[in-house]
Amino acid sequence: MFPPLPNPSTRPGPPRFGEQDLIRRSASEVTPPAVRQTAVAKLIDTSKCIGCKACQSACLEWNDLRDEVGVNTGVYENPHDLTPASLTLMRFSEWENPETLNLEWLIRKDGCMHCEDPGCLKACPAPGAIVQYSNGIVDFVHENCIGCGYCIKGCPFNIPRISKTDHTAYKCTLCSDRVAVGQGPACAKACPTQAIVFGTKDEMKQHAAGRIADLKSRGYDQAGLYDPPGVGGTHVMYVLHHADKPEIYSGLAKDPKISPLVDIWKGVSRWAGFAAVGAVAAISVVHSVVAGRSRVSRADEENAEQLVDRELAGRSVGPPRGSPGDGDGSREHAP
Amino acid sequence: MSEARRREEIAPGDDLHPGDPVVIDRYTTDARVNHWLTAASLVLLALSGLALFHPSLYFLTALFGGGQLTRAIHPWLGVFLFVGYVGLFFRFWKVNLWTPTDGSWLAKLHEFLTGHEENMPEVGRYNFAQKTVFWFMGLFILVMIGTGLVIWDQYFGSWSTVEQKRIAVLIHSMCAIVMICIVIVHVYGALWARGTMTAMLKGRVTGGWAWRHHRKWLRELAADKADRGSTTPAE
Ligand code: HEM
Numbered sequence: 051m052f053p054p055l056p057n058p059s060t061r062p063g064p065p066r067f068g069e070q071d072l073i074r075r076s077a078s079e080v081t082p083p084a085v086r087q088t089a090v091a092k093l094i095d096t097s098k099c100i101g102c103k104a105c106q107s108a109c110l111e112w113n114d115l116r117d118e119v120g121v122n123t124g125v126y127e128n129p130h131d132l133t134p135a136s137l138t139l140m141r142f143s144e145w146e147n148p149e150t151l152n153l154e155w156l157i158r159k160d161g162c163m164h165c166e167d168p169g170c171l172k173a174c175p176a177p178g179a180i181v182q183y184s185n186g187i188v189d190f191v192h193e194n195c196i197g198c199g200y201c202i203k204g205c206p207f208n209i210p211r212i213s214k215t216d217h218t219a220y221k222c223t224l225c226s227d228r229v230a231v232g233q234g235p236a237c238a239k240a241c242p243t244q245a246i247v248f249g250t251k252d253e254m255k256q257h258a259a260g261r262i263a264d265l266k267s268r269g270y271d272q273a274g275l276y277d278p279p280g281v282g283g284t285h286v287m288y289v290l291h292h293a294d295k296p297e298i299y300s301g302l303a304k305d306p307k308i309s310p311l312v313d314i315w316k317g318v319s320r321w322a323g324f325a326a327v328g329a330v331a332a333i334s335v336v337h338s339v340v341a342g343r344s345r346v347s348r349a350d351e352e353n354a355e356q357l358v359d360r361e362l363a364g365r366s367v368g369p370p371r372g373s374p375g376d377g378d379g380s381r382e383h384a385p
Numbered sequence: 386m387s388e389a390r391r392r393e394e395i396a397p398g399d400d401l402h403p404g405d406p407v408v409i410d411r412y413t414t415d416a417r418v419n420h421w422l423t424a425a426s427l428v429l430l431a432l433s434g435l436a437l438f439h440p441s442l443y444f445l446t447a448l449f450g451g452g453q454l455t456r457a458i459h460p461w462l463g464v465f466l467f468v469g470y471v472g473l474f475f476r477f478w479k480v481n482l483w484t485p486t487d488g489s490w491l492a493k494l495h496e497f498l499t500g501h502e503e504n505m506p507e508v509g510r511y512n513f514a515q516k517t518v519f520w521f522m523g524l525f526i527l528v529m530i531g532t533g534l535v536i537w538d539q540y541f542g543s544w545s546t547v548e549q550k551r552i553a554v555l556i557h558s559m560c561a562i563v564m565i566c567i568v569i570v571h572v573y574g575a576l577w578a579r580g581t582m583t584a585m586l587k588g589r590v591t592g593g594w595a596w597r598h599h600r601k602w603l604r605e606l607a608a609d610k611a612d613r614g615s616t617t618p619a620e
C-alpha cells in the first residue's frame with residue numbers, strides 16, 4: 051500500500067510552483083527555470099479499480115462543475131464521453147481473454163495524461179493558453195484561451211473539450227491548484243481502493259513496479275506500466291494487467307505520439323508559407339523595377355478612337371495599323 | 386453567326402461612349418460593390434487567419450477585438466466571402482471561359498511579362514492570367530469553405546473525426562497561403578497596368594486602355610455599338 055499524502059497544514063503559505071516554473075508556454079518562448087521541480091505523477095492501477103466513480107464525483111466536486119443529466123443507453127459510462135464538465139471518465143469494457151476464456155471487466159479512468167511532450171500545447175495558437183510546469187503538470191489557462199479547438203487536434207489521446215458556455219477548452223488539471231498547496235489530486239484522495247495514487251514520478255514508478263510484480267505472481271504475465279515514450283512519457287500513468295494490449299482498455303493508444311500532420315502544420319508548413327508569400331511579393335517588386343509599369347499612351351487612345359469611328363461609320367475600312375483583323379479566327383468555336 | 390460571335394466578350398452592363406477619349410463602362414455599380422465587399426472579406430479573413438497561423442502574427446487579433454472574437458468572426462467572414470464570390474462568379478463566369486486565344490497568349494507570356502503587350506494576340510474582356518485568377522480563386526474558396534466548416538468547432542465540432550480535422554486544418558492553412566499569393570498577384574496586376582484601378586473604382590476605362598489590354602473586347606463593343614446605333618446602350 052502506498053502511504054496516502056498527509057493532509058498539509060491549513061496555514062496559508064506561498065504556492066509551491068507558479069509562473070516562474072514554466073517550461074513550456076503555448077505560442078511563446080520561455081526561458082526554462084534553472085532548477086526543475088521534482089516531477090510528479092498520478093498512477094492509476096486498473097487492476098485495483100472497482101469502477102465506483104468516486105473519482106469522477108470528487109472531480110466534479112473539487113472543480114465545482116456540474117454535468118448535464120444524461121440518458122442511460124445501457125452502458126456503465128456516464129456521461130458517454132468526456133465533456134467540458136467531466137474532466138475524467140470511467141470507461142468500461144468487457145473483454146474475453148482468449149487464453150483463459152474468462153470475461154474480464156476492464157475499467158480505465160480516462161482523462162488528460164499530462165504528456166511530457168504535450169500535443170495540445172504544440173497546436174495551441176494563443177499565447178499562454180496552455181502551460182507546462184517543470185513538475186510536469188500541463189494546465190489550460192482559461193483567460194488566454196480563444197476556443198479554437200486546435201488542442202483537440204494536437205492531443206494524441208482526444209482529451210480536451212470546448213465549453214459551449216464560455217468557449218474555452220477544459221481538461222484535467224492534475225489538480226494543479228491542490229498540488230500547489232501540497233495536496234494530492236481530488237480523485238486520488240477519494241479513491242477507496244487506492245487505485246489512484248499520487249506522488250513524485252519516481253515514487254510512482256517504484257510503486258508500480260511492486261504492483262506489477264504482484265500481478266505477475268498472480269498469472270498476469272503481461273502486466274506492466276503505461277508511460278508511453280512516444281510523448282516523452284506521461285505524468286499520469288497506468289498499471290495495466292495486459293500492458294501488451296492497451297487498446298483493449300476502451301481504446302487506449304498503443305504507441306501514442308503527436309500526429310505527423312500536426313508536426314507539419316506547426317512546423318514546415320509555416321516556413322513554407324512565409325517563404326511562398328515572401329517570394330511572390332519579392333517577384334512582384336522585382337518585376338515592377340525591371341519591367342516598369344504598363345502605361346496607356348496617347349497613341350493607344352487615338353487608335354481606339356479611330357477603331358470606334360470606323361465601326362460607327364459602317365465598318366467599311368480594313369484593320370487598323372499593325373494589328374490583325376476583326377475576324378482573326380482566334381475564337382473559332384460556336385457560341 | 387458573326388453577330389453572335391462578336392458579343393461573346395461583352396458582359397451585361399458593358400457600354401462604349403465614343404469621344405476623346407473613348408470611355409467604356411466596364412463594371413456596373415452592383416459589380417463594384419460586390420467586388421469590394423468580397424475583397425474586404427478576403428483581406429479580413431487573411432488577417433484574422435494569419436493571426437492564428439503563427440504566434441508572431443497573433444497581435445493581429447487586436448484588430449478584431451481579441452483572440453476569442455477573432456476565432457468567432459473568421460468563419461462568418463468566410464461564409465460572407467463565399468456568398469460574395471458566388472455573386473462575382475455568376476456575373477463573370479461566361480467571359481472567363483477558355484478560348485483558343487488563351488493558348489497563344491500563354492505561349493507568348495514572356496512578351497507580356499517584359500511589357501511588350503503589342504506583340505501579344507488580341508484578348509477579350511479578360512486575358513489568360515485574369516481568367517486563371519478567376520477560376521483558381523473560385524476553386525480555393527471552395528476548398529477553404531469545405532475545410533473551414535470541418536474545423537469550425539463551435540457548430541460542426543461533432544461532424545468529423547479528430548484525424549479529419551487535422552487534415553482539414555493543414556489543407557486550410559496551406560491553401561490560405563496559396564490564396565494570399567494569388568491575391569498579391571491580382572493586386573499587383575491591377576496596379577501594374579495603369580488605368581485598371583479606375584475600372585473597379587469608378588467602373589470606367591478609356592478606349593486606349595481597352596485597345597492596349599483587351600482589344601478584342603473593344604472591337605466587339607464598337608461593333609455592338611454600331612449594330613445598335615450609337616445611342617442605345619448594349620444589352
Ligand atoms: C471560406 C470560408 C472559411 C471558413 C468557413 C473558415 C474557417 C476557419 C476556421 C473555423 C478556422 C479555425 C479558427 C477559427 O475557428 O476561427 C480557420 C483558420 C484559418 N483560416 Fe479560415 N475560413 C475560411 C476562409 C479563409 C480564407 C479565405 C483565408 C485566407 C485567405 C483563411 C485563412 C485561415 C488561416 C490562415 C487560418 C489559421 C490556420 C492555422 O492556424 O494554421 N480562411 N478558418
Ligand code: SF4
Nearest residue numbers: 162163165169170205
Ligand atoms: S493528454 Fe492531451 S490534453 Fe493532456 S497533456 Fe497530453 S496532449 Fe495535452
